[in-house]
Structures are given as C-alpha cells and as structure tokens.
Amino acid sequence: MPTSYELIYWPRIPGRGEFVRLVLEEAAAPYRDVGQLAEGEGGGTAAVMAYWEGKHEGHPVFAPPVLRQDEHVLSQTAAICDFLGARHDLSPRDDLARSQALALQLTIGDLLVEAHDTHHPISAWLYYEDQREEARRRAPHFVSERIPRYLQYFERVLRHNGGEVLTGEGLSHADLGLFQAVEGLAYAFPRGFAKASAATPGVLALCERVRERPRIAEFLTSERRTPFNEEGIFRRYPELDAG
C-alpha cells in the first residue's frame, strides 16, 4: 500500500505550495508537509533545499513545490494539481474538461509569475529594495490592466460553464487554484483588486463557495494554513497598489 503523500515546499511562505495544499486538504488526503517540519524530523529549509539542489532520490525536479509518494516524485504546481485531481475526484473525468482544468491552472500560474514580477521585475535573486524603482514602473500596469483582464477571463469561463464551477460539473483543482489566486490579489493589491473585482461577481461568489466548503473552512482556520506575508509571491507593498 502506498504511504501518505509528502509535500516539499519552502517553510513560512504560502507561495505555490498553498495551491497543492488546498487540493490535498479538499481531498482529505493524508500528507506530510516536509518544509513545515523541524529539521530534527527531517524537515525545514534543509530538506526542501535538498530537492532544489538535486540531492534527493528519484526523478529530478527544477523547483518546489514537489509531491512525493514513496519513490514517485512530481514537480510543477499545475501538473501536481492535475495528478492529485484525477486521483481524488477533483478533476473532471471527461478528457477535454480535465485538460481545460489543467489549462486554467496553468493560466493561474501565469498570473502568479506576473504578480511576483510586480515586486521583483529585475531578478528574484535581488532584494525588493534593490529593484524598487523598476517595481514602481512595473506594478501599475499589472494593477490597472492585468488584474482586470485575468478576473474577467475567469468570469467568462465561469459563465460559459453555467456559473457554478470553472469546468466540468463538480468542483475541481482549478476552482481551488482560482480561490487562492484571488485571495492573494486581495491581500497584495486591496485597492486594485476591489476595483477590478466589482465587475466579476461570479468569480467572487465562486471563491466564497470554496471558502465555505467544510474541509477548506477547517483548513483556513488551522495551523496548516500559511498566511500571506512579505516574503511570498503576493506581497502587500502599498506603493505598488496603484493602477
């Protein structure tokens, strides 16, 4: 019998790891959150770093998050969500709809890159303080053009599928991913998000339905939830929240 999953992701930042966590939590799948464990228990930054440096056993990965089950190793957030979704009834069964859910998760991944670029437009390896000027030029376009464009796209997808879920007939990992992306936008860009989301009531309603699902509601108030902060993808820098 396979052992429980291991999620390998950097401690203390929600980042892309939280997208995988939400799927595991909604699936009620047992998992060991390796980055959150103490180093003495084989966890923490050192354990995650071993994957990043390619020192782990099994299939090589480029970057966390990583999902492991015994000797099976998988990276890339969207691929992990698709894999878990198919296993735990959080992907549509129909082939086309399953691929659409994956495509939506990849689109969310695109949004994450752009959100990260607002505070790190030059390099992820430099401090924010070293690229503040460029960030002040980069962020307004994201806030005024890209947040509305992404939200309106998801609104259209939702409407096209009947208004309840993004694709297929039941909740999928794509709906969970949209919830986390919307939470991040609302945290990092409260002004810009409020303005843009006024035109996307369907997306807001979907996110509320996700928040109220019993397993998600329990997770969100648990210690397993990693709050947004100024070290992750979605950072609240008020000077960047101007469209």
Ligand SMILES: N[C@@H](CCC(=O)N[C@@H](CS)C(=O)NCC(=O)O)C(=O)O
């Ligand atoms: N496309 C990848 C991106 C992975 C990624 O950028 N991971 C970040 C943390 S959120 C990281 O650890 N990057 C280190 C690196 O790129 O070397 C995914 O969606 O999983």
